[in-house]
Amino acid sequence: MKKSIIIALLLCGIIGYSQEKKWTLLECVNHALENNISIEQSELDVDLADINKSQSLSNFLPTLNANGSYGINTGANINPATNQFENNTFRSASGAINSGVNIFSGLANWKTLQRAKINKIAAEYRLDKMKDDISLFVANSFLQILFNREQLKVLVAQNAVTKENIGNTEQLVEAGVLPQGDLLELKATDATQLQQIIAAENALFISKLGLAQTLQLEDYEIFDISDEDYGLIASEILDKRPTEIVEKAKEEVNDVKIAQTNFELAEKDLELARTSYYPTLSGFLGYNTRWASTQVNPFTGEDISFVDQLYLFDGTSVGIQLNVPIFNRFTTRNNVKRNKVEVERSKFLLEQAKIDLESTVYQAYNDAKNSKKSYEAALQTEEARKLAFEYAKERYDVGLSNAFDFNQSRTAFENAQSDVIRTKYDYIFKIKVLEFYFGLPITDLN
Structure with a gap:
């Protein structure tokens, strides 16, 4: 019995902890x-790029292979020994x-290694x-989520005021001060607000x-x-000139860096295509031996x-081999032309990335x-409403x-409150986006 109570308490503690877990933005x-x-998946791409780089380094090493064979021959066959x-x-x-x-292949291995290094940087x-x-x-x-939560709080608070007004209006109607229609109008408002609360709760859950x-x-x-009440974040970033933010963004944002590395990759691909014009020179060294079951020593008459x-x-065997390309149906020339086109395309994409980044930062x-x-105007409107x-x-x-005039004023005030919440979080996010382009952490809301 005692053990069961302890287990139950532990389970309650675990469940209570999981329910009380509140995630911060940083978490x-x-x-x-x-x-x-x-x-x-992107991390896997980096791993593959690192493997390709390792393979490019390995291409500088010589090859070493061994082979062997065994067979039984019948009838007329060439004896491999004699x-x-x-x-x-x-x-x-x-x-x-x-x-x-x-020995030499137009520096293809060296250019392949350079390309692999650039490709790894691009993957990163x-x-x-x-x-x-x-x-x-x-x-x-x-x-x-913060916006939806604050919006729900406002709606609940507004509905509490409406219910209070319903109670006061019932007394005034009973006293004959206000007509029954005013009470019905407030009850209709209460029902509408309850619908809005349900919609807000659903939006918060979604x-x-x-x-x-x-x-x-x-x-x-x-x-x-x-449950922290996040206030407005500092907006010192707006004191900086847009051109200053653009120059910083070129160092911090990866869009231009990716376009730059893609351009460098295209240039390396062009250089690699041109290596096919050059002759290749390779060296080789080999050792081989053989055995046959019918070999007889001519002096002793015994099997060897x-x-x-x-x-x-x-x-x-040792030697060198030279391969000179003479005609390959214009394959090399067309590959070079194709890579030239890709270099120009990558160059245009790089320029476009710079233009897009500048436009995005200014926007x-x-x-x-x-x-x-908008937020400051919404605050003034809310105060007036x-x-x-x-x-x-x-x-x-x-x-x-x-009741009609009263509800009109109440609705205008509620809309002003909603505008304050909407413009507040819209302002916070847009400030954080601008700070992101300047290299500041997006996880800091205070």
Whole structure:
């Protein structure tokens, strides 16, 4: 019994801990970077690029191969030991070991190694870009949850005020101060607000579900983010000139880096295609030996032993081989032309990437400035709507205004509150995007 109570308490503690787990933005981003499938695939691309680089280094080494054979021959066959026809049944074996080395091939191995190094850098840039994209997506999803949560809080608070007004209106209707229609109008407003609350709760759940799936978490129902009240983040980034942010972005953002490495890869591919114009020179060294079961020593008339035959019939070969390309149906020339086109294409893509980055940064800068203005305007509107609502409520409470006018003022105030929440988180995200282009961490919301 005692043991069962202890186990139950432990289980309750574990369940309570899992339910109380609140994810911060930093935890969400780090978890996504460690578990996202797209990032894991990009990491595999880096591994493959590293393998290709290792193979390019290995191409400088000589080759070494060994081979052997054993057979039984009947009838007229060439004896591998004497190279004479024999109409006899005999067994034979042969073995060889050969080595080759590339002396000159138009520097193809050297250029292949250079290309492999660039390709690995390009794979790392693509991995970094994938991480940046995931971080931005997670941050946006995180802020969407904050927005939906605050929106729900506002709706619940507004509904509480409406229910309070219903209670006061019932008393005024009973006293004959207000007509029954005003009470019905408030009850209809209460029902509408309850529908809005349900929709807001659903939006909050969907946003949590989306982030949990991005993080590849299985416990969707208990996933939640921290309850911290995130205020406005500092906006010193807006004090910098857009050109300064653009120059910093070229160093921090991977889009231009990827386009640059793709251009360098295209240049290396062109250089590799041109190596096919050059002759190739290679060296080789080999050793071989053979044995046959019917070999007889002409002096003693005895069969020559296996070991003696290996020494008697062995041989070596050493030399160099030159291969000069003369005509290959214009294959090399067309490959060179094709790679020239790819170099020009990559060059244009690099220039376009620089233009796109500059345009994106300027757009992000303007979006951040305008979102700040929108938020400040929304605050002013909310303050004005709040005063108007309080005035309308005072008039309604003493019977100087009807329910329709009161609801109009209340709706305008509610819309102003929603605009404040929307513009606040829109401003925060756009500031973080601009800071991202400047190389600042996106996980810092305070």
